[in-house]
Amino acid sequence: MPEKKWDRPDGVAAPTSERLSLVLRGLRALEAQGVHTVSSFQLAERFGLNPAQIRKDLAQFGEFGVRGVGYRVPALKAKLKELMGLERTRAVVIVGAGNLGQALADSRNFNVDGFKVAALYDIDGRKIGGKSRTGVPILDLATLPDASGTLKADIGVIAVPAEAALEAARILAGSGVPAILNFAPISVPAADGVFVRNVDLTFFLENLSFQLAVRRR
Amino acid sequence: MPEKKWDRPDGVAAPTSERLSLVLRGLRALEAQGVHTVSSFQLAERFGLNPAQIRKDLAQFGEFGVRGVGYRVPALKAKLKELMGLERTRAVVIVGAGNLGQALADSRNFNVDGFKVAALYDIDGRKIGGKSRTGVPILDLATLPDASGTLKADIGVIAVPAEAALEAARILAGSGVPAILNFAPISVPAADGVFVRNVDLTFFLENLSFQLAVRRR
DNA sequence: TGCTGTGAAACCGTTCACAGCT
């Protein structure tokens, strides 16, 4: 059993991805301010990172900077968006129209540049046919596989109870959704070539409790 | 600039904490099944981890196992709960009674063994005085500092828009809340001796998009 | 001069392999 690198079948290291997300945010802000050029030092300072690290992160993908000058803000921003697959809008579908699913669908965190929440899916007949507060339609989960031809979701979010999570993952993978973000408190395996990111909210609470308990000594 | 280890002022490494959370879950399940003894191999297999890693994680805190036998399930479970500060129930307060805050307050992920969501705080007069679906009271954010004497919250969750996040953090830290879980898309700094964990939901989407973009080549 | 791109060093977490206890 070669154990396929388990959870995050990384093509890109998670910390790198996180830093480049920050850098992209910084570039958006700088562009809005009309700044043309930025150095790795300025970017690093803004987020408390190491400048060399930012340069290394970028260098993995090409040579984007100008020696002695820094990076051209609009050019780097465009290149980064392309790199991160954000040059076009990614369609997101959420399985589970409970409190969490609907909150995510309407959340500003999920309705940002580059992403569009296309639909919520549920099995509860009372919810199906409705809409979330911001107007995301709630559809019958049974129709997800059919819709996959027309809808072409890029990311499937799992926001159902633990018992239903594996089935949700199976349906998403079976419908050709290539990436899954799972909020249920069980690890869903990365079938086929599907990227899975498990986000267990309970872990965050337990981690903080742990830190508090360890500190007191 | 010594740069105070930035985001996670770790006393415990994040991966260790995550694995021990898993182990604790495993122990709960095993105890429910009446299993008395478990080896690091059995625990590791259950979660796709390395047995030595689990032993090392535990060994940091003492010698809990019995050579040739394994670990006693009830004893290890008790010891782990104590270690992780879960021997008593931790009070959680959530700042921001919007969709996300209320969803978290009512979520099964937040209402687990060891945690109790005591209150939601908001500044919207129309929400104050109300309750979430499961009955968590929505209180006036201005009264949080006063309540800190009686309430003694262990963990403060920030579920407000980005613009309000720093102020929310300031109020929590000022009220003596020793740990913060921040869901707003800006990094809140770890003031004083306050533990901060930033969870940026946008990063998860961007990371998946990144993985998809990199794979296609 | 100034800042990028990058080899080399340092650091940290993971995995291996085995000594030691039951």
Place this chain on the structure above:
DNA sequence: AGCTGTGAACGGTTTCACAGCA
């Protein structure tokens, strides 16, 4: 024999330091 606890090897990421180009 079986399994823990742990030193040693390994691998990946971060940081340093500097060569090279504008």
